[in-house]
Amino acid sequence: MFGSKKSPLKVAKPSSVESWTNPFDSNDEGMDTKKYSSSRKTSSERALTTLGVNTNPFDDGTDANKKSSSTLYGFQSANWNKYKNDFRDSGGLENQSVQELESYAVYKAEETTNSVTNCLKIAENIREEATQTLVTLHQQGEQITRSHHVAADIDHDLTRGEKLLGSLGGLFSKTWKPKKTRAITGPVIVGDDPVRRKGNHLEQREKLGLTSAPKGQSKLRSPPQEPTNAFEKVEVEKNKQDDALSDLSDLLGELKGMAVDMGSEIERHNKALNHLYDDVDELNFRVIGANQRGRRLLGK
Amino acid sequence: MGDHIAKGQELAKRAENKLHACCPLFGSNLEDAAELFHKSATSFKLAKSWDKAASLFVKSAKCHLKLDSKYDAANAYVDAAHCYKKTSTSGAISCLNKAVTIFTEIGRHIMAAKYSKEIGELYELDQDIEHARSYYERAAELFEIGDAATSVIQCKVKVAQFCAQLQQYQKAIKIYEDIARQSLDSNLLKYGVRGHLLNSGLCQLVQGDFVAITNSLERYQDLDLTFSRTREYKFLADLSASIDEGDVEKFTRVVKEFNSITPLESWKSTLLLRVKDAMKVKEMEDDDLT
Numbered sequence: 001m002f003g004s005k006k007s008p009l010k011v012a013k014p015s016s017v018e019s020w021t022n023p024f025d026s027n028d029e030g031m032d033t034k035k036y037s038s039s040r041k042t043s044s045e046r047a048l049t050t051l052g053v054n055t056n057p058f059d060d061g062t063d064a065n066k067k068s069s070s071t072l073y074g075f076q077s078a079n080w081n082k083y084k085n086d087f088r089d090s091g092g093l094e095n096q097s098v099q100e101l102e103s104y105a106v107y108k109a110e111e112t113t114n115s116v117t118n119c120l121k122i123a124e125n126i127r128e129e130a131t132q133t134l135v136t137l138h139q140q141g142e143q144i145t146r147s148h149h150v151a152a153d154i155d156h157d158l159t160r161g162e163k164l165l166g167s168l169g170g171l172f173s174k175t176w177k178p179k180k181t182r183a184i185t186g187p188v189i190v191g192d193d194p195v196r197r198k199g200n201h202l203e204q205r206e207k208l209g210l211t212s213a214p215k216g217q218s219k220l221r222s223p224p225q226e227p228t229n230a231f232e233k234v235e236v237e238k239n240k241q242d243d244a245l246s247d248l249s250d251l252l253g254e255l256k257g258m259a260v261d262m263g264s265e266i267e268r269h270n271k272a273l274n275h276l277y278d279d280v281d282e283l284n285f286r287v288i289g290a291n292q293r294g295r296r297l298l299g300k
Numbered sequence: 301m302g303d304h305i306a307k308g309q310e311l312a313k314r315a316e317n318k319l320h321a322c323c324p325l326f327g328s329n330l331e332d333a334a335e336l337f338h339k340s341a342t343s344f345k346l347a348k349s350w351d352k353a354a355s356l357f358v359k360s361a362k363c364h365l366k367l368d369s370k371y372d373a374a375n376a377y378v379d380a381a382h383c384y385k386k387t388s389t390s391g392a393i394s395c396l397n398k399a400v401t402i403f404t405e406i407g408r409h410i411m412a413a414k415y416s417k418e419i420g421e422l423y424e425l426d427q428d429i430e431h432a433r434s435y436y437e438r439a440a441e442l443f444e445i446g447d448a449a450t451s452v453i454q455c456k457v458k459v460a461q462f463c464a465q466l467q468q469y470q471k472a473i474k475i476y477e478d479i480a481r482q483s484l485d486s487n488l489l490k491y492g493v494r495g496h497l498l499n500s501g502l503c504q505l506v507q508g509d510f511v512a513i514t515n516s517l518e519r520y521q522d523l524d525l526t527f528s529r530t531r532e533y534k535f536l537a538d539l540s541a542s543i544d545e546g547d548v549e550k551f552t553r554v555v556k557e558f559n560s561i562t563p564l565e566s567w568k569s570t571l572l573l574r575v576k577d578a579m580k581v582k583e584m585e586d587d588d589l590t
Contacts, residue, residue: 117560117561120561121560121561124561124562127491128562130491131491131492131495134488134489134491134492135450135453135454135488135489135492137488138449138450138486138488138489139448139450139451142447142448142449142450142451146410146446146447146448247531250529254491258491261487261488264487265487265488
C-alpha cells in the first residue's frame with residue numbers, strides 16, 4: 001500500500017518513546033471492518049464511558065490533572081506534595097539544596113506546561129462550539145429569508161382572494177376594495193459586511209505577508225534528545241509552552257474574528273426580522289379585512 | 301392510562317362505523333373518520349400504546365389520501381412514524397418514506413428533505429451505513445431544490461463520512477473538497493473549512509499514495525491560505541512524513557498528540573487504525589526482505 005522504501009537501519013529512538021504505551025496495540029487489531037461505528041454514541045458506548053472505560057484507541061487515559069511527564073523525570077508523589085506547598089513543611093525555599101530547587105523548577109515548568117495545554121484544549125473546544133454556532137446562525141438566516149419568501153407568496157394568494165371577494169356580492173351591492181396600508185416588500189437581501197469582506201481578513205493578511213508563520217512549515221514534533229539535567233528539562237518545557245502559547249494566541253485571534261462575525265450576522269438577522277415583522281403585520285391586517293368581508297357576505 | 305385506552309377504543313370504533321356507513325348523505329364520512337382516527341390515535345399515544353396509536357395514524361392518513369388532502373396525509377404518516385420509533389424502526393422508516401414521497405409530490409421539498417434526513421438518522425442508529433448514506437444523499441438533493449444551502453452542506457458532510465467508512469475514499473475526498481470550496485465563500489462557514497480539509501486529508505492518507513497526499517496538502521494551502529498555520533495542517537503533514545518514513549511509533553505519537561487537544565471521532569480513529577495496520581504490514585514485509 002505504501003510505496004516508500006524503508007531503510008533496514010533503524011535510528012535509535014529516545015527512551016521516552018520506548019516507554020510510551022502504544023494506544024493502537026490493543027484488541028483493535030482484529031477489528032471487524034464490516035461493522036461501522038456511528039458518530040453518535042450507542043448505549044454500550046455510553047455505558048463504557050460511565051464505567052470509565054476508554055473507547056478511543058488514541059486516548060492514553062491520563063487526566064488533564066495527572067502529570068504524565070513528571071513520571072519520566074522520576075518524581076515521587078511525596079516530592080509532589082512538598083513542591084505543591086512550596087516547601088512550607090521543610091523549612092521554606094531558602095533551606096533547600098540546589099538539587100531540590102532544580103527538581104522544583106522542573107516540576108513548576110511541567111505544571112505550567114500542563115496549565116497552558118489545558119487552556120489550549122479549552123480554547124479548541126470553544127472554537128469547535130463557535131464553528132457550530134456560526135453554522136446554525138447561517139441556517140437561521142436562510143430560514144428567515146425562506147419565511148419571508150413564504151410571506152410574499154401569501155401576499156400573492158391573498159391579492160387573488162381579495163379580488164374574488166370584491167367581485168362577490170349582490171348586483172346592487174357596493175364594490176369592496178381591500179384596505180392596504182403598505183406594499184409587501186419581501187425579503188431584503190443584505191450581503192456580508194463589506195468592511196469585513198475586503199479588509200481585515202486573514203487571507204488578505206496572508207497575501208500581504210503580515211502573518212508570522214511561513215507557508216507550509218510544520219513544527220518539529222519528534223523530541224530531539226532526552227534532556228539530561230534540570231536546566232535542559234526546563235528548556236524543553238519552555239519550548240513546549242512557547243508552542244502552546246503561540247497556538248493559543250492564534251486561536252484567540254480566530255475566536256475574536258468569530259465573535260465579530262456572529263455579531264454582524266445577528267445584526268443582519270434583526271434587520272431581516274424587522275422587515276418580516278412589518279410584512280406579516282400588514283398581511284394580518286389584510287386577512288382580518290378579508291374575513292370581515294366574508295362574514296358580511298355570508299350574513300346577507 | 302386505562303381511561304385513555306377506553307376513550308381511544310371508543311373513538312376508533314366510531315371512526316370505523318363512519319368509514320363503513322352505508323348512507324353517506326349526512327356530511328362527509330371520510331373527513332369525520334380521518335378526524336376520529338386522529339383523535340383515537342392521540343388517546344392511545346397518551347396511554348403509551350405506541351403500536352396501536354401508529355396504526356390509527358396510518359388509517360387517518362389513508363382517509364386523507366382518499367380525500368386528496370395530501371398534506372394532512374403526509375403529516376399523519378409522520379405522526380405514525382414518531383410512534384413507531386418507540387417500538388419498531390422498520391415501521392417508522394416505512395411511514396417516513398411515504399411521507400417523503402407525498403411531500404415531494406406536493407412540492408414541499410424542505411419537509412421531504414427533513415424527513416429523508418430523519419430516515420438516514422434511523423439507519424445510522426441501526427449501523428446500516430449503506431442505507432443511511434443513500435437517504436442523507438437524497439436529503440441533500442431535496443434541500444438543494446428547497447434552496448437550503450447550510451442543510452445541504454450538513455447532509456453532504458454525513459454522506460462523505462459514510463463514504464469514508466464504506467472505504468469509498470475518492471468519493472469522500474471529492475465531497476469534502478467541494479464543501480470546503482463552498483464554505484470559503486461564506487463569512488460564517490469559512491471557519492469549518494479546516495475540519496473538512498482534515499477529513500479529506502485523512503481519506504487521502506488511507507489510500508496510501510504519498511505523492512497524492514503531498515499534492516493534496518499543497519492544493520489545500522492554495523485553496524485556503526490560512527490552512528498552513530493550523531494544527532490540522534501540521535497534523536496531516538506529520539502523519540504524511542511518518543508514513544513516508546514507515547515509522548509506526550512516530551505516527552502513533554503524532555496521533556496521540558493531536559488527540560490530546562482535539563479528541564478524534566470514532567470513524568476517524570478507525571481510518572487511522574487502517575493506516576497503521578497497513579504500515580505494520582509494510583514494516584513486516586521490509587523486515588522479511590532484510
